[in-house]
Amino acid sequence: MEFEMDELNQHECMTTMSGLIKHMQRNEITPKVEEGVTPQDLPPWMKFLHTKLGNPSTQLNIRLFIAKLIVNSEEVFRPYAKFWIGPILQLVVSGNNGGTGIHYMVVETVVTLLSWSSIATPTELAKDEILANRLLEFLMTHAFHEKKAVFRHNLEIIKTVLECWKDCLSIPYKVIYHGFSGTDPDKKDNSVGIQLLGLAVANNFPPFDPKCGINSDRSIPDSETSTTMAAMPSPSAALSTN
Structure with missing residues (x-):
């Protein structure tokens, strides 16, 4: 072997x-x-x-x-x-x-679970649904990586989780919001929030949930949201960025 x-x-x-x-x-x-x-x-x-x-x-x-x-x-x-x-x-x-973040064992075990999605998903037990949502939050929180290839791979895993388990998932909008609310102009990690939001919308999740706990005064106004979404690259384009 x-x-x-x-x-x-x-x-x-x-x-x-x-x-x-x-x-x-x-x-x-x-x-x-x-x-x-x-x-x-x-x-x-x-x-x-x-x-x-x-x-x-x-x-x-x-x-x-x-x-x-x-x-x-x-x-x-x-x-x-x-x-x-x-x-x-x-x-x-x-x-x-x-390990730390989305390390190799996280990747291997999650990929294995996703490969079983035609047989079983976390929708069968309430406690498994809770764990699946914790996984999505974990993956989104740790999605960004300085190496573009690793970042793309992390996004691909999140995309597949959303596609396979969407019936039992709720989007962690706080994580997405924090992913594009950085103020340091020298950092590129603001793009992660835009990429994650694109993946959510591509899987027919709404771009925002009033119940998500984000202060409405700090959230993006509707006009800005429309502009941002219009300018956002498609998830497939984001995943293929060099």
């Missing part, structure tokens, strides 16, 4: 564990799930991992290891996606998820 050799994949147990999980699937030690069928329970071995990952008191390195195990063997965990959305989201949005 070949993995990208990041710190977690370099762990002496990762290759063996990933291989074992796939071996159990191939030999139907893990029950075969027919396409289109949603299992009502987890296999016993998977329940153990689920309990560990979902328990905040479990050591962080163990939860990260389990999350990476899921990423490496996502096709095995895919039929059980609805059970894993909550624990994985909880890890990502927790105060300590193994």
Whole structure:
């Protein structure tokens, strides 16, 4: 088995564990799930991992290891996606998820969840919806990066989250507002708010919500909003900016 050799994949147990999980699937030690069928329970071995990952008191390195195990063997965990959305989201949005900002483990776990969106989304459980909205706020808060390629990639992830999970999401307008309210002319991070607003509008979210808690005296007047939106590049153009 070949993995990208990041710190977690370099762990002496990762290759063996990933291989074992796939071996159990191939030999139907893990029950075969027919396409289109949603299992009502987890296999016993998977329940153990689920309990560990979902328990905040479990050591962080163990939860990260389990999350990476899921990423490496996502096709095995895919039929059980609805059970894993909550624990994985909880890890990502927790105060300590193994790094700062949108680091590689955040990207890998979120991409895995999004790849399961045809099978399960956070709409099935209220607590998962809450976690999904916390994820969106986290991603938007940390979207900006000095490296344009990283910034574009972060925007692409947010775009996909909005597209796949829009039925359970509310836009964190405060984050967007703060993303274009900077006053330092030497910084380019004001563009992040405009880009994020463009992504929201492109997915049929309104450009503003009176209930979002932003002081109306500080928000952009309607005439300025129209001008700003008219001048705003399309999300696809924003994502392809060099």
